[in-house]
Amino acid sequence: MKNxxxxxxxxxxxxxxxxxxxxxxxxxxxxxLIDGAxxxxxxxxxxxxxxxxxxxxxxxxxxxxSGAAAGIRGGTVVILGDAAARLGVSMKGGTxxxxxxxxxxAGFMAQKGTLIVCGDVGxxxxxxxxxxxxxxxxxxxxxxxxxxIVSMDFREAEQLEKTLSAQLPVSLRGAKPAxxxxxxxxxxxxxxxxxxxxxxxxxxAL
Amino acid sequence: xxxxxxSGIFAPKVxxxxxxxxxxxxxxxxxxxxxxxxxxxxFDDLTFLPCSLTRIPLEGYREKCSxxxxxxxxxAKKPIQLDIPVMITGMSWGAxxxxxxxxxxxxxxxAGSSNTTGDGGMLKAERENSRTLIYEVLPSxxxxxxxxxxxxxxxxxxxxxxxxxxxxxxxxxxxxSDRIAEQRDLPIGVDQRSAARHPDFLGxxxxxxxxxxxxxxxxxxxxIFIKLGASRVYDDVKLAAKAGADVIxxxxxxxxxxxxxxxFQEHTGLPTLAAVCEARSALEDIGLYGEVQxxxxxxxxxxxxxxxxxxxxxxxxxxxxxxxxxxNCNKPIxxxxxxxxxAAPHACHHCHTGRxxxxxxxxxxxxxxxLDIEHGAERVRxxxxxxxLETQMLARSCGKSDVHHLEPEDMAALxxxxxxxxxxxxxxxxxxxxx
Numbered sequence: 001m002k003n004x005x006x007x008x009x010x011x012x013x014x015x016x017x018x019x020x021x022x023x024x025x026x027x028x029x030x031x032x033l034i035d036g037a038x039x040x041x042x043x044x045x046x047x048x049x050x051x052x053x054x055x056x057x058x059x060x061x062x063x064x065x066s067g068a069a070a071g072i073r074g075g076t077v078v079i080l081g082d083a084a085a086r087l088g089v090s091m092k093g094g095t096x097x098x099x100x101x102x103x104x105x106a107g108f109m110a111q112k113g114t115l116i117v118c119g120d121v122g123x124x125x126x127x128x129x130x131x132x133x134x135x136x137x138x139x140x141x142x143x144x145x146x147x148x149i150v151s152m153d154f155r156e157a158e159q160l161e162k163t164l165s166a167q168l169p170v171s172l173r174g175a176k177p178a179x180x181x182x183x184x185x186x187x188x189x190x191x192x193x194x195x196x197x198x199x200x201x202x203x204x205a206l
Numbered sequence: 207x208x209x210x211x212x213s214g215i216f217a218p219k220v221x222x223x224x225x226x227x228x229x230x231x232x233x234x235x236x237x238x239x240x241x242x243x244x245x246x247x248x249f250d251d252l253t254f255l256p257c258s259l260t261r262i263p264l265e266g267y268r269e270k271c272s273x274x275x276x277x278x279x280x281x282a283k284k285p286i287q288l289d290i291p292v293m294i295t296g297m298s299w300g301a302x303x304x305x306x307x308x309x310x311x312x313x314x315x316x317a318g319s320s321n322t323t324g325d326g327g328m329l330k331a332e333r334e335n336s337r338t339l340i341y342e343v344l345p346s347x348x349x350x351x352x353x354x355x356x357x358x359x360x361x362x363x364x365x366x367x368x369x370x371x372x373x374x375x376x377x378x379x380x381x382x383s384d385r386i387a388e389q390r391d392l393p394i395g396v397d398q399r400s401a402a403r404h405p406d407f408l409g410x411x412x413x414x415x416x417x418x419x420x421x422x423x424x425x426x427x428x429x430i431f432i433k434l435g436a437s438r439v440y441d442d443v444k445l446a447a448k449a450g451a452d453v454i455x456x457x458x459x460x461x462x463x464x465x466x467x468x469x470f471q472e473h474t475g476l477p478t479l480a481a482v483c484e485a486r487s488a489l490e491d492i493g494l495y496g497e498v499q500x501x502x503x504x505x506x507x508x509x510x511x512x513x514x515x516x517x518x519x520x521x522x523x524x525x526x527x528x529x530x531x532x533x534n535c536n537k538p539i540x541x542x543x544x545x546x547x548x549a550a551p552h553a554c555h556h557c558h559t560g561r562x563x564x565x566x567x568x569x570x571x572x573x574x575x576x577l578d579i580e581h582g583a584e585r586v587r588x589x590x591x592x593x594x595l596e597t598q599m600l601a602r603s604c605g606k607s608d609v610h611h612l613e614p615e616d617m618a619a620l621x622x623x624x625x626x627x628x629x630x631x632x633x634x635x636x637x638x639x640x641x
Contacts, residue, residue: 008415013352013423028415029406033352033423048406052350070405071347073391089405090347092391109346109401111391131393192232193397199380202559206546206573 006046011039014056028065031058034075047084050077053094066103069096072113078167085122088115091132095163099172107134107185108144116164118176126185134185135160137177148188156184235376237557237567239369239462239471239505239527246477248460248505249514251624252617253633256603264602271598272608275522277499278360278429278452281421285429285452286338286359288522289318290594291609292512294586295457295503295524296342296362296433298324299332300377300386300398301464301557305577306533306566311335312579313529313586317594322362322524325375325400327389328354340431343420345374346400348390352423360453361420362431363413365404365446368461368478368504370470371435374400378465380560383569410445417450431455436481436504437474443488453499455524456485460505462527464567465558478504478515480627486519495519509596516597517612518628525593532589533582534564540576 001022004010008027011020014037022030025043035054044062048070055074063081070086072094082100086108093113101119108124110132120138127144135152143149152160161179168176187194212218227233257263264271278285294314299307301324312335314321320338323329327349333339341358343350355361366372377386377398387394407416417430429452434442436458446454458478463471476484482502489495502515503524512523527535538551543563549556557567565577594609601609604616618633619625625632625639632639 009419009422012419013356015352028412029419032406032419033350033355035352047412051406052347052352054352067406071350073350086405090345090401092347108405109399128399130396193379193399195397196379196395199378199395199560202380202547202561205548205559206543206561206563 004043008046011037014039025062031056034058044081045079049079050075053077055094063100064098069094072096076167080168080172082119083117087117088113088132091115097164097167099168099176101138105144107132107147110134114163116160116182118164118168118172126187128191129187131187135179135182136185137182140183140185143185146188146191147185149183149185152180152182152184154180157182234468235378235465235558236468236471236555237463237465238555240460241555242472247479247621247624247627248477249479249511251479251619251621252514252628252630253620254513254517254600254604254616255618256600257605261605263605264607266599266602269602270607271602272610273594273598275610277501277522278431279499280429280452280497281426281450282360282429282452283427284359286320286340288320288338290590291516291522291597292317292506292509292590292593293319293340293501293522293524294321294529295461295526296322296324296340296364297526297530298326298348298375298377298464299329300324300326300348300381300390300569301375301567302530303562303565303568303574303577304329304331304385305574305579305582306530307332308335309533309577309579309582310529310586311339312583313532314338314590316583316587317590319590320359323358325364325377326386327351328357333357342433344400345402345404346390347405348392348398348400355420355423358424358428360429360431361424362433362455363417363420363451364433365442366433366435366437366457367463368435368457368459368475368481369463370466371437371475372402373466373470374402376400376465376467376558378558378560381567381569386569410449413445413449421450429453431501433457435461436476436478439476439481439484440488443485444492447489447492447494447498451498453501453521454485454489455501455503456481457524458482458502458504461503462530463557478502478506479518479624482515482518482520483628489519509593509598510600512593513597513600513609513612514617516609517614517616519614521610525589528593529586529589530566532585533566533577534585535562535566537564540564 013033021040027046031039032051047065050058069077083102085103087106104122107126118137124144126147157180275288275291315337322340431453432446432451433455459475499521502520540563562568619630
């Protein structure tokens with residue numbers, strides 16, 4: 001589709017194994033709620049690109065607005081430019097890769113899946129997560145509540161390198177840190193909601 | 207010796223609460239809804255003025271009084287058609303057991319009504335047993351699945367909930383079983399908190415685009431509801447209408463919840479009576495009353511509450527807690543088990559524990575067996591039918607051939623506050639006491 005004119009709700013809820021390419025920028029929710037389709041945006045995307053997708057691929061050649069890949073349950077979202085605030089919020093699976101930087105509160109309440117940012121990330125990164133694994137190539141402005149940096153073993157770094165090499169063009173990949181230099185961020189599981197004492201009390205009561 | 211006196215401010219219950227906080231470092235979480243003795247105007251502050259000489263009543267058993275209810279006539283190609291105006295509100299599979307969800311679906315279908323999914327997606331058996339199923343899209347997006355969305359008869363974009371407007375859902379780890387964890391993409395046994403706001407829009411302007419996305423996803427066929435927890439109802443209803451809602455749901459502070467901080471249930475939101483009045487005014491002031499349908503929820507107990515809500519401007523009502531009570535919530539059976547969790551029949555608000563003695567708000571397979579789906583469905587159907595009959599009786603006595611013809615003029619206020627809120631004359635004065 002040529003000259004999409006940044007219109008909203010393009011390629012929403014596509015359930016076919018189709019490839020759709022937009023030559024130009026898309027508005028809100030492009031590729032939202034898809035299952036199985038491959039969407040390519042040769043431009044930038046507005047808010048909520050690929051939100052709640054089940055499977056498929058969404059590639060944004062430019063940058064993406066707030067809430068990119070929010071609530072995705074599977075599939076792959078690749079943003080070759082930067083992502084704005086709230087990247088991968090409440091994501092429940094799948095893989096999100098940003099070649100550039102991302103804004104505030106990325107990964108908030110993320111549940112499962114993998115979130116990779118090759119550049120810098122904004123404040124409150126990976127706040128209040130459950131089981132999503134994040135990798136950051138650049139600087140972390142600050143970590144969100146309960147987010148912790150942990151070490152990455154050789155196999156993980158190898159897997160991360162494979163993922164990045166497969167999804168990013170050589171020109172971009174070459175300028176980014178080596179996979180082994182990425183910081184791995186997960187939930188520290190110290191928030192009250194990981195505490196099972198009360199659960200045990202109720203289980204024992206009845 | 208002077209009589210010992212307890213403080214009215216630091217009453218025994220307050221002292222207990224302060225000491226519990228001091229000992230645990232935790233705020234109280236519980237289910238059910240507000241437990242406070244009511245000090246605000248409710249539907250009980252209104253009375254119907256049936257026909258006598260100035261108006262002619264309809265014969266109770268001979269003359270027809272329609273209860274057919276159509277919702278979503280504004281933009282949807284396929285508005286939903288119900289036999290009755292009392293519907294089952296959204297309650298999640300997770301907060302409720304599988305048996306409870308399926309019993310509600312079957313009961314609602316048998317009564318010609320609808321049921322609604324909740325903050326956990328759609329159950330296959332729920333869809334199979336529903337006649338009309340409303341699919342909720344909440345901030346958490348748990349279980350959101352485009353295939354399920356497309357099987358729904360309406361979509362409800364939930365902004366808030368009456369029991370706890372302005373905050374997200376809560377499901378304690380005892381209810382995050384392996385099945386619930388799989389459905390919601392969560393780790394097993396970890397307390398689940400939902401986000402308070404949607405991940406991909408912030409305010410009313412971008413919600414317009416969100417509503418359009420949901421229409422695209424469902425091919426512009428089914429109605430889009432927007433559900434609001436009652437707070438600034440007058441403004442919120444206008445904004446929801448502007449965003450393109452076919453139907454607006456307003457959930458008052460008497461609404462229930464499976465779990466939330468107790469302070470939200472007791473100290474936030476507008477009472478349902480006030481909410482329906484503000485919602486109607488909002489729609490009238492923008493010229494959309496009647497075009498955008500209004501559903502009222504929050505503490506609706508019987509056909510009288512439903513009739514009063516409809517007379518004040520609602521097109522239909524949701525029930526939640528009442529439908530669970532129909533399933534035996536708080537019934538004096540398994541009394542030892544109520545005691546084991548620190549509750550008692552008629553005083554159980556322990557939905558959050560996951561140890562519901564009657565099998566409704568639990569994921570424990572043994573407790574769940576206590577709720578027989580067929581028997582539960584029959585009880586839900588009976589309640590919906592009786593509530594509808596009560597609504598019809600009142601409408602006929604007011605001379606109405608359709609329950610939707612009930613109007614404010616059919617009622618008077620029993621208190622000054624209700625007169626001011628509802629714009630109804632105070633009994634004995636024939637005057638409206640409004641500022």
